[in-house]
Amino acid sequence: MLKNLFRRKPSVDDPNPAVRKEVVERSKDLSRDKFAEIARTDTDVETRKSALARVNSVDLYAEFLDHDQLGNFCRTKIAEKVDEQHHLASDLRILPLRLSKRADPQQVLVDLNKIESSADQARVLVGLPLRALRLDVTNLIHSERTLVEIEKSSRAKDKNLNRLVRDKLQDLKTLEGSRDELLERAERAINAAQNINATDAHYEAQRTAIEQEWESCLQDVRSLNQQLTTYQRELIALEPLEQRFPARLSTEQADSAQRPQFDAILKRLKESTLSESTIEECEKSWLNALKIEPAPKAIADQFYQLANAKRRELKKIKDQDSERAEIAKLVSPMKFQEPDARTRSWHYVWRLQSDAKTRLREVQQCQRKLQARSTNDETVEFLKKLEEAENHLTNNILDRISQLRQDIVVQIESNFVSLHKFLEGGELQRAQSAERNIAAMIQRLPRPAQGKYKAQLAPISAEIKQLFGWQQFAESPKRQVLCEEVEELVENPLAPQEQFNRIRDLRESWNQLGPPRSRADRDFQTRYEEAAAAAFKVCEAWFQKLAEVRAKNLEERTSICESLESFLDEYDWDHADWKAVNKTLRTAQSEWRKLIPIDKRYAKKINTRFRQVTGELESRLEANWTERAAEKQALIDEVKAALADENSSVGDLIDSVKAAQERWRNIGSAGNQREQPLWEEFRNCCNEAFDLRTTQREQRRSEINENIEQGEKIVADLESKVFTEDATLTELDMSLVNQIRNQLTQLDLPQRVQGRLNEKLKDVAGELKRRVALLETQQTTTTLRDLLELDAQIARLEQKGEQVSDDVTSSIPGATNLFRIRSSDAANKSAITIHELVLRAEVLADVPSPAEDSGKRMQVQVARLQHGLTRGGESDEQRVEHLIQEWCKLAFGEQPLRERFQTAIRKHLDSLIA
Structure with a gap:
């Protein structure tokens, strides 16, 4: 049976995708442009992959980076081919595949840090194929922003990575809480040390307890700083805290400390940083001192004036910060994604329009407020940003939404015109479709604008409903005719195939009339179904024959399996002709695909049997192809070594390449997938060697051509000077001829060209002599x-x-x-x-x-x-x-x-x- 399997020559236009794939993988006649066309237009994914592999071009792979079915394949190929200097090497779709080849997580982290956006860093990290590498790199990341982006990107993709990131973020949050808690403890200890009275009988005991708490707090701060260093967070400054903690007072110091130190409080207020807490702290100390004795009037006036001035300055700073925050909010861009045909609700568009108008009013109000002030660099910058925000709101939001609304109105008006046209032409189905389109368009408008068009559509909808009632009345004769036609097939049947096609066409016509709407329609439905069942009996014999075809195809497939199993057991694999083995396998697979249909009850079993025997053959072929590929790769390495040998001449290199080509032909095929890339690499190496020889010849030819051009140019320049009518006697010197002749002698010119230029120079010299004599x-x-x-x-x-x-x-x-x-x-x-x-x-x-x-x-x-x-x-x-x-x-x-x-x-x- 297998003797007749090689009659039809496969083609790239074959309807069977497996045949097309085989042609693409094995063909040696198709051009790269044809492979590229197949990769772009073929309907079978595997065939397109084979065509892409045959072209093996980064530019062609780049066309399919975002393709649903070919994207992964093309991204993998690009990652294998490009180097660090290629513009696609930093593409976020390629970078994860390239980074997955790095064994060192630290090096991967270095490459990730070169990406500016934290979101892009997270996207690349989550896209790494190896889970272990993702986890190792994440353990090295301590940036909160990057960790947050990784947590967002990994939620539905990698639960382990997401859990690890959430744990790290929780640890970071815990550290921040511990930091705030320790600062509060330190402040409490400082306040306690400042507030105890040195004359108190229990001063020493209280002081000792406070110092113990203080030392414990400092120890905890040092420990926390080590952890904050790991996460690259701001550390707690120990030295300022230690300087603020008051020293223990002696008995003499206690006596002097009892008197209020108004000067010290005023000095502390002057030297303190501008903050609400420091002002309140100084005021609290001042009030405590006033409880002991009144303050001197001069010092009191200075204190109150300074405190009020600091509060005014603080309020001014807060107002400026509030204004900056307000401006930052106003200039933040509003994102607008235009709705498409799949968008059902357009309410968010009109809400966004309202928000944009409100934002625009606020921006313009802020502009007027800033313009009323005296200008400075910051005000100019704010006005510039507000102007950009105003342009963005006007051009990118409000104008686009207004244009959308105008487009909807135009479409509604156009559909109304079409609706009237359909009604006048009696096209009820198209009129109903136009009515539905108008209703859908009206729903896209803002609610206040819908009333006008709904009122305009209501009477038309009522008219369409009435016309459909009349149409129902007109459909009864059509149902009568269809019943008679199907009954005619019962009385005068056609050929089985034609009978089946005619029944199918009548069924389509019947379905177009829609569901029955009355008792008469239901009677017609029953009549039609009975007649159709009777007419279909003619096709039953045809389906019986089709069952026989399925049985025969099953038998043929069983025979193919038996033949392949015998071939597998009896073939001399020690001296195998692998090309013939591959041809037998591919031909059997091609014939197998032609034997359809078969009985579905046995399809799974016979297909499994066929896959097992062909799988064994393919594994043996694969082993052989692997060996051949290794031999060819070794040959490629040998040619590359010869190319890299700087001591060998071009002639020796060409001889070694020709010998390698002869050995290549004797090795045998390495399989379709390996053969083409290996051949491309080998051919490129050979071409490089032959290009060296060609380059030497072309370089010599180029030098001679340049010399010829230079020689002709200097002679032509002299000729132009001699034959110029307005040339003077001082410009015409016979020594010019000798100079040109010397220059021609120094040039490396062919003898023929040298003679021609000398003859031409001789003529020019004669003319020069004549012109000199005449002048x-x-x-x-x-x-x-x-x-x-x-x-x-x-x-x-x-x-x-x-x-x-x-x-x-x-x-x-x-x-x-x-x-x-x-x-x-x-x-x-x-x-x-x-x-x-x-x-x-x-x-x-x-x-x-x-x-x-x-x-x-x-x-x-x-x-x-x-x-x-x-x-x-x-x-x-x-x-x-x-x-x-x-x-x-x-x-x-x-x-x-x-x-x-x-x-x-x-x-x-x-x-x-x-």
């Missing part, structure tokens, strides 16, 4: 043009006979020396030279000369050619600059050849720029 030419031609203009200006001055100042010639560097040496005599003597300069300029600029100068021009051209052949060529800039300088030295005053010279020179300068 130098432009600069030179500009200077030469300025020199020509200066020559013309100076010639006009010379012609007029005016003196040429250095200020005129200093505008051009070197011009002063050129014009300083020329004179009229030199010009007359150099007429031929000047003429030759003009011809040389025309030859240089390729400008035609007059016909009469053609011979002379030819001589100049021949001389120029000979000069170029013998001495090497000069640049056009150098030649024209030399001609202009010679002209400026010789051409004094108005020269008839100046226009020809300047025309030729300017044309040549224009050609240089072009």
Whole structure:
């Protein structure tokens, strides 16, 4: 029978939750996103747990922290995975599980004390899973506030812990009572020692008895202080008590002590603390002294004035304390929890509204009282708190309640509109539902506001009641029709399944008519029931066949149990194929679930038998999985040790990891629950090793890419500077190319990139050289043009006979020396030279000369050619600059050849720029 159990491939969409769970636990094809989707949407809790375990993500676990069925599972998993630095480590839902792993209660207490709120401390402590740890930690806690919170939290959860806390609180209360009692004893002893008369014949005996009582009281105080220290409570100050106890008086001191010490009483009143008891004590001593003799008037006046002043100051302090307490009460927040659909009574809302209005009036009255005073820091702080309380009452309480009331009124009005619509459409059921909704909404309003809507609803309710009476009259034909239809099934029966479904549908229609309301309805009820019973007889044979199916399924289940028992007894467990064993077990379980229904009388027995045999198989599988898990864990530890070995190279690490992977494949499965976490851990270790290798490669690649980017950037920066149209000659320096070339050489670049950048740099260098030459030419031609203009200006001055100042010639560097040496005599003597300069300029600029100068021009051209052949060529800039300088030295005053010279020179300068 088990040979046919493997035909259907299980799927995550299978209707059987056990199949879905098995697919989730065993599948290797599903993605993490699919597992997360199953964890969020599947209807079976166990399947969702398996999906969560497969994802094994803290973020996914955190989504279900408060889930009713998955919360405990997810909180346990998070507690296992997070460390101290994780933000969920201090979450109150996770902290108890983490603290339960601590063996030392003192360390648990230290962690608890890091939580600020006593209520949160108590919640975490009560949530600790181990009872013994809870009790041990509680024994170390002595804070009354924390103990009170633990007592509240443990009432319905841990009776032993609650009893222990109540005992500790009782002990603490007893200590407080003992403290007050001892203080009263000490005061009585001090008063007794102060009140006895030293001249009394029994003074010594009385004094001895008082001292014995005093010593006993001090001993009890010391013992109590030790216990109060344990509970971190305020100790009884022994030294002030001992200082207040009067010393024993001698006979001489007794005589002097008999006289009233008014000065001492006044001094004691001055030096005493401001309290009602000390004032009354001093006044009592004063009255006792007055019984002996009158007090001096000056001392008496001081005493009464001081006592009255202290009482006024004390009253002022009490009034301030009372006012602070009143303000503290007024600014304490009022909590308001909005009612929901499940809230039946809304009376507390309107009571809270009334209380909030009263509180608001009191707050505003207190504000006016404080504003009428002179302001100080405390008053400003009180006004600020009262303003916050006023805003809280207005915005968070009164406005919200007013909005709730408005919403209720809107819903009532809307339901009234719907009610009229239903009545007009004849939808009585929906009209009745709307009527009930309106009645429920009216009950939510305050009582004074209910009357209006109740009066509006009353006639409509009467109309609905009347219409239901008419509806009852109209239902009789429907009951008649249903009786006839069920009788038709008796006369002309359908197939068993269809017959059963039809009877069920007719029953639903019958029930929708409601209970019978008259004798005729009850007759129809009887008629219908008899016909339905007769029609159901057709289905009895079908149910008989269903019983046969149950018997067959029981037989098949018995066969599965027998097969598994034989398998368990006869299998060679010393050489077991555990994968096949697991497959046989899971397949048998899957087939078992398909064999339904079975007879309930035998279900418990056969299910118990099946659980016993499968339990034995699962225990053997579990033992094997435990061994395999231990082997895989050892392999994981081995890989981790290799990762931690700093002396091994990355290559050796990769070889050891690959060997570990091969061994992992040969170990076998460790079971679905263990396998995935182990595999995740092992895979992470392997990935870490491979990531080291990848990181080395990527780091090298990243360095090269950074160098390439840097090289391209510095070349691009130079290129941008060179190709900028407004670049000046000082900004364009050929040394920039050498600097960039040196920087590229220092960078670690691929040879291909180095060559490409050098070629690009070569092009930039050529352009730089061209731009520098162009700028130098432009600069030179500009200077030469300025020199020509200066020559013309100076010639006009010379012609007029005016003196040429250095200020005129200093505008051009070197011009002063050129014009300083020329004179009229030199010009007359150099007429031929000047003429030759003009011809040389025309030859240089390729400008035609007059016909009469053609011979002379030819001589100049021949001389120029000979000069170029013998001495090497000069640049056009150098030649024209030399001609202009010679002209400026010789051409004094108005020269008839100046226009020809300047025309030729300017044309040549224009050609240089072009």
